[in-house]
Amino acid sequence: MDPLTGLQVGFSVILTPANLYYCFLGSLIGTLVGVLPGLGPLGALALLLPVTFTLTPVAGMAMLASIFYGAMYGGSTTSVLVNIPGEAASVVTCLDGHQMAKQGRAGAALGIAAMGSFVAGTLSLVALTFFAPAISAVAIRFGPPENFGLMVLGIVCTLFMITGSALKGVLMIALGFLAAAVGIDVVNGRERFTFGSLELSAGVDLLALVIGLFGVTEILLNVESMARNSVIAERVRGLWPTLADWRASWKPILRGSGLGFLLGIVPGGGPVTASFMSYAMERRIAREPQRFGKGAIEGVAGPESANNSAVAGSMIPLLSLGIPSNPVTALLLGALVIQGIQPGPLFISQRPDLFWGVVAAMYVGNVFLLLLNMPLIGLWVQLLRVPYRVLFPIVLLLAVVGTYSANKNVFDLWVMLGFGVAGYALRKLEYDLAPFVLAFVLAPLLEQSLRQSLVMSPDGAIIFAKRPVTALLLVASAVLIAFMFRRQSRAQGGTK
Amino acid sequence: MVERALNVFWILLGAGAAVHAWQIGLVGSAGPESGLFPMIAGLIIAGTGLTLLLRTSTAARVPGWPRGAALGRVAGVVAGLAVMAIGVSYLGFAVASAITMLVLLRTIERTNWVGSLALAFGSVAVVMWLFGQVLGMPLPRGPWGW
Numbered sequence: 032m033d034p035l036t037g038l039q040v041g042f043s044v045i046l047t048p049a050n051l052y053y054c055f056l057g058s059l060i061g062t063l064v065g066v067l068p069g070l071g072p073l074g075a076l077a078l079l080l081p082v083t084f085t086l087t088p089v090a091g092m093a094m095l096a097s098i099f100y101g102a103m104y105g106g107s108t109t110s111v112l113v114n115i116p117g118e119a120a121s122v123v124t125c126l127d128g129h130q131m132a133k134q135g136r137a138g139a140a141l142g143i144a145a146m147g148s149f150v151a152g153t154l155s156l157v158a159l160t161f162f163a164p165a166i167s168a169v170a171i172r173f174g175p176p177e178n179f180g181l182m183v184l185g186i187v188c189t190l191f192m193i194t195g196s197a198l199k200g201v202l203m204i205a206l207g208f209l210a211a212a213v214g215i216d217v218v219n220g221r222e223r224f225t226f227g228s229l230e231l232s233a234g235v236d237l238l239a240l241v242i243g244l245f246g247v248t249e250i251l252l253n254v255e256s257m258a259r260n261s262v263i264a265e266r267v268r269g270l271w272p273t274l275a276d277w278r279a280s281w282k283p284i285l286r287g288s289g290l291g292f293l294l295g296i297v298p299g300g301g302p303v304t305a306s307f308m309s310y311a312m313e314r315r316i317a318r319e320p321q322r323f324g325k326g327a328i329e330g331v332a333g334p335e336s337a338n339n340s341a342v343a344g345s346m347i348p349l350l351s352l353g354i355p356s357n358p359v360t361a362l363l364l365g366a367l368v369i370q371g372i373q374p375g376p377l378f379i380s381q382r383p384d385l386f387w388g389v390v391a392a393m394y395v396g397n398v399f400l401l402l403l404n405m406p407l408i409g410l411w412v413q414l415l416r417v418p419y420r421v422l423f424p425i426v427l428l429l430a431v432v433g434t435y436s437a438n439k440n441v442f443d444l445w446v447m448l449g450f451g452v453a454g455y456a457l458r459k460l461e462y463d464l465a466p467f468v469l470a471f472v473l474a475p476l477l478e479q480s481l482r483q484s485l486v487m488s489p490d491g492a493i494i495f496a497k498r499p500v501t502a503l504l505l506v507a508s509a510v511l512i513a514f515m516f517r518r519q520s521r522a523q524g525g526t527k
Numbered sequence: 528m529v530e531r532a533l534n535v536f537w538i539l540l541g542a543g544a545a546v547h548a549w550q551i552g553l554v555g556s557a558g559p560e561s562g563l564f565p566m567i568a569g570l571i572i573a574g575t576g577l578t579l580l581l582r583t584s585t586a587a588r589v590p591g592w593p594r595g596a597a598l599g600r601v602a603g604v605v606a607g608l609a610v611m612a613i614g615v616s617y618l619g620f621a622v623a624s625a626i627t628m629l630v631l632l633r634t635i636e637r638t639n640w641v642g643s644l645a646l647a648f649g650s651v652a653v654v655m656w657l658f659g660q661v662l663g664m665p666l667p668r669g670p671w672g673w
C-alpha cells in the first residue's frame with residue numbers, strides 16, 4: 032500500500048464520531064497535562080492506559096498519541112505564564128517565553144508556540160507518512176540476529192538521554208532486564224525469581240511499575256516541595272503573531288521541525304533533547320545571541336517546534352520497527368502489546384488500518400490542538416490557578432484506580448507503591464528512571480531474539496559476527512558506549 | 528552513606544540474581560535456557576554496583592532528603608497509599624479512598640474540615656462516576672455493596 036492510499040484508509044478509519052471523540056479527548060487531556068505542572072505526559076499516559084482497554088485499538092492509540100503531543104502543546108503555556116515548565120520538553124521555553132510575558136508579549140509567545148507546534152507537527156507527520164513504511168519495508172527482511180542488534184543499539188542510545196552518570200544508566204537498564212525476567216518463562220514454563228509467590232509468577236505488571244515510577248514518584252516529589260505558583264495575571268492578548276514575529280520565527284520553526292524529527296527517530300532522543308538542541312542551535316546561529324534569555328521569539332519558536340516534531344519522529348521506530356525511542360513510546364508499545372498487537376516490522380503490513388489510523392489521528396489531533404490552544408488560552412490560564420492540593424488527591428486516586436483496574440489485583444497496588452518509593456529515592460540519588468522502563472519493555476523481545484539467534488546458530492554467539500547487519504549494529508553500539516564513557520570521564524576531568 | 532549502602536545492595540542483588548539464574552540453568556541441549564538472560568543482567572548489576580562503590584565521582588552531590596514538614600508530607604502520602612492498598616479489599620474503593628483523602632488533606636495539606644470533606648468526597652465521587660459508570664471499570668466494593 033502506497034502512503035497516499037494508506038492515508039486515505041487512515042482517514043476513513045479515524046473520521047468516525049467515536050474515534051474523533053477519543054482523539055479530541057486525548058488532545059484535551061494532553062493539553063491539560065501539559066498546562067498543569069506536576070504530572071508529565073508519561074504519568075498521564077500511565078494513569079489513563081487502563082481506560083484504553085475498553086476501547087478499540089485505533090481509538091485507544093489515537094487517544095494516547097493525542098495525549099503525548101497535546102502535552103507538548105500545553106507545556107508552553109505554563110512555561111510562558113508561570114516560568115515553570117508544564118513538562119520537561121518545555122523547560123527552555125521558560126527562558127525567553129516568560130521574559131516575553133514580562134514584557135507584555137505573552138500572547139505573541141503563546142501564539143508562535145502554538146503556530147510553530149502546528150507547522151512542525153504537520154511537517155513531521157508528512158515525513159512520518161513516507162518514512163515509516165519505507166523503514167518497515169527494509170526491516171521486514173530482518174531475522175532474530177538483526178532484531179537483537181537493533182534492540183541493543185536502541186537500548187545503548189537511551190544512555191545518551193541520561194543527564195547524570197552513564198554507569199547508573201547501565202545499572203538501571205540491567206535492573207529493567209531483571210525485573211522483566213520475573214515470572215514464568217513463556218518458552219518453557221519455568222519460574223524465574225518468583226520464590227513460590229503466585230502473584231509474582233504473573234510477572235511485574237507494566238502498568239503498576241510505570242504508574243509507581245512516574246505517577247507516585249512525581250506526587251512524592253511535588254508534595255515534598257509544594258511550590259505555590261504565581262501566574263502572570265493580566266489577560267493574554269494578541270495571540271496572532273505579527274508580521275515581524277513571523278519574519279523572525281519562520282526559519283527557527285523550519286529548523287526546529289527538521290531537528291526535532293531527526294532527534295525523535297534516534298533512540299534516546301525525543302522531545303526533551305530536541306527542544307534543548309534547538310534552543311542551543313538558534314542561539315549559536317543568531318546574529319545577536321545576547322538577545323536570548325531576554326525575550327527572543329526565536330527562543331520560543333525553535334524549541335516548541337522541535338519538541339512537537341520529535342513526537343512524530345519518535346513514532347517511526349515504534350511503528351516501523353517495534354522499538355520505543357523514549358519512555359512515552361515504550362508505554363505506547365506496552366499499550367499495543369496489552370491490546371494483543373505485536374509491533375514490529377510486520378505491523379504496518381498486518382494492521383494497516385491501525386497504523387494509518389494512528390497517523391491520520393495525529394493529523395486530526397494537530398488541528399484539534401491548534402483550536403484548543405489558540406481560542407481557549409484563557410481557560411488554560413484559569414486552570415493554572417488551581418492549587419496542587421486540589422490536584423494531588425485526584426491524581427492519587429487515578430493512580431490507584433489505574434493500577435487496580437488492569438488486573439483487579441490488590442498486589443499491584445503494593446507493586447505501584449514499592450516502585451513509587453524506590454523511584455523517589457533513586458531520583459534523589461540522581462538515577463534516571465527512563466532507561467529502566469525502556470529496558471523493561473524491550474527485555475522480552477531482546478531475550479527472545481537472543482535465544483532464537485543462539486538456537487539457529489551451530490557456532491553459538493559467532494552468528495552475531497557472521498551477519499553483516501548485526502555485526503554493524505553491535506559495533507556501532509560498542510563505539511557509542513566507548514564514546515559516552517570517554518565523554519563522561521572528560522567532563523569529570525574538567526570539573527576537577 | 529546512603530549511596531554506599533545502595534551500591535552494596537546492588538552488588539548483593541546482582542550476585543544473588545546471578546546465582547539464582549545459574550541454578551535455573553544457562554544452556555541446555557535445546558540451546559539457551561531460562562537463566563541465561565537474567566544471569567547477564569545480574570552480572571551487569573553486580574559489576575556496575577562494584578564500580579559505583581569504588582568510583583566516588585559518580586555519587587550524587589548532596590541528595591536533598593526531605594526534613595521536617597516536607598518529610599511528614601512524603602511519609603503521609605506513602606502511608607495513605609499503603610492504607611488504601613490494605614483498606615480497599617475490606618472497605619471497598621469508595622470508603623477506603625474517601626478516608627485516605629480526608630486524612631491526607633487534613634494532616635498534610637492542613638485544609639479546613641469543610642474543604643477537606645468537599646474535596647475528598649467530591650474527588651472520590653468524580654473518579655467513581657468516571658471509571659465505574661462512564662468507562663465501566665469494576666472498582667472494588669465494600670461489604671455495603673459500594
